[in-house]
Amino acid sequence: MGEHATVHATMRIALLGVAAGVQFGLSLRQLAGHEYRPTWVAVAAFATLALVTATAAVWVVRGKPLPRTVVALGTVVSLTAASAATAVVPEGGHFGAPDWAVGLVGWHLVLLLLDRVPVLLAALGTHLVVSAGQFALAGAPGRAEVGAAGIVALGTVSMQLAVVVITRMLVRRTGQAMAVAAERDRLTTRVLYAEQWEREQRTVFAGQLGATLPLLADLADGVLDPRDAGTRRRCALAATQLRRLFAENDEVPDPLVHEVTACVDVAERRGVEVSLAVSGAAVAVPAEIRRDLTGPVVAALSAARVRAKVSVLRTDEDVRVAVVADAGAEVVAASTARVEVECGTYGDYLRTEARWRRNS
Structure with missing residues (x-):
């Protein structure tokens, strides 16, 4: 009433x-x-x-x-x-x-x-x-x-x-x-949401920096050799993860493609030739789902040596992000509760695909 x-x-x-x-x-x-x-x-x-x-x-x-x-x-x-x-x-x-x-x-x-x-x-x-x-x-x-x-x-x-x-x-x-x-309730909701978002971001950043700091410490102490291929892959992985994490906080019309593009940008700066194909209209994808979808992208592009191909497909049923790269090492990418991940090696090429069923 x-x-x-x-x-x-x-x-x-x-x-x-x-x-x-x-x-x-x-x-x-x-x-x-x-x-x-x-x-x-x-x-x-x-x-x-x-x-x-x-x-x-x-x-x-x-x-x-x-x-x-x-x-x-x-x-x-x-x-x-x-x-x-x-x-x-x-x-x-x-x-x-x-x-x-x-x-x-x-x-x-x-x-x-x-x-x-x-x-x-x-x-x-x-x-x-x-x-x-x-x-x-x-x-x-x-x-x-x-x-x-x-x-x-x-x-x-x-x-x-x-x-x-x-x-x-x-x-x-x-x-x-x-x-x-009603305006007071909206403001209270926004404050609570902002506080929750800040806590989540702190947790994500803390986890990411917690994985990166030991790498930096080992490099500084001389434990790791920057010329070693494994060390370079670890550095590339950390850089790509941080770049994707920073892109997650940007206000853009298509956050998923923006975050994938950020990962591609880091790989291209390393000299990897990357092609990106996007099909389908932009859809709303929650931040936690985007992290699971781009996780395999980060891992595959970090291991790529010369070239890679990234594709993003959006349909009414699902959202898929796939990568084909000439990886020089095995990449491990596991499925999560809501995102299915397939990973396979074909000769010198690695293929990963992350799939989110929108109605699941």
């Missing part, structure tokens, strides 16, 4: 109490204290307005919006009952104590049409015009009578319109409060 419906449901409960209180607390006493001709018309009008209140209560007490049929029939019936009650008011009683319906029916209209302000204004205007017409036809009212009638009409309608104004103000304030709360 939106803020409009919530406010209207709450206000209708209060209006239900007002309408019932005015009818049975004030109007009933006025009905019983005056003579109407014929009396049954006034009693029937009173009972009809009570029935409208009871019918509306079926939905109001449950916080449900009033059906259009109930609103339409209730409005017509209320206006008709009020007009009938005013028609049998004793002489000189219009807009006075005997004319109990003139003030009561407005609360019924507000109850029914609270969320339909233009229709409510039209209904209240119709009620006042009809009541004024009946007042004029009852005799030639003097200036004092007209002034008194105007004060009664203005006072009654002003209170009822004040309820409408208060309701609209509450709707606006409630909407503003909910917008502020």
Whole structure:
């Protein structure tokens, strides 16, 4: 339920109490204290307005919006009952104590049409015009009578319109409060996400640097010979892993291809001739899945000697990243929970393929 419906449901409960209180607390006493001709018309009008209140209560007490049929029939019936009650008011009683319906029916209209302000204004205007017409036809009212009638009409309608104004103000304030709360929740979510992302990045960087630092320490201490082919492969692997890790944090339209391109760039800087083929439209691939897809690429390109071919294929069913390279050493690439990895050697060439099934 939106803020409009919530406010209207709450206000209708209060209006239900007002309408019932005015009818049975004030109007009933006025009905019983005056003579109407014929009396049954006034009693029937009173009972009809009570029935409208009871019918509306079926939905109001449950916080449900009033059906259009109930609103339409209730409005017509209320206006008709009020007009009938005013028609049998004793002489000189219009807009006075005997004319109990003139003030009561407005609360019924507000109850029914609270969320339909233009229709409510039209209904209240119709009620006042009809009541004024009946007042004029009852005799030639003097200036004092007209002034008194105007004060009664203005006072009654002003209170009822004040309820409408208060309701609209509450709707606006409630909407503003909910917008502020929603924005606060969005900011809180963003902060929590940023903190989680930062923790994950620290973990990833710590793991990557933890694997790289021993290599750097061995090189610095002379434990490893930079001219050795194995050492160069380890250095190439570490460089490619770090470059892919840095590329993961870039804001780009196609993160997967961007990270693969970063790995290709490191290999080309080593003098490896690499061709990259991309097919299929870009799809959203989670960061952890991209790490698993590019892991075999990093390993294969790090072992490549002269040339390599990298292909990225995206379809509706899966995403594949494959590498064919003239690797000078065996490369180990294992499958993960969500990414299948195939690795095989064909003569002097190594082929790896990582596959992510999008619906898995």
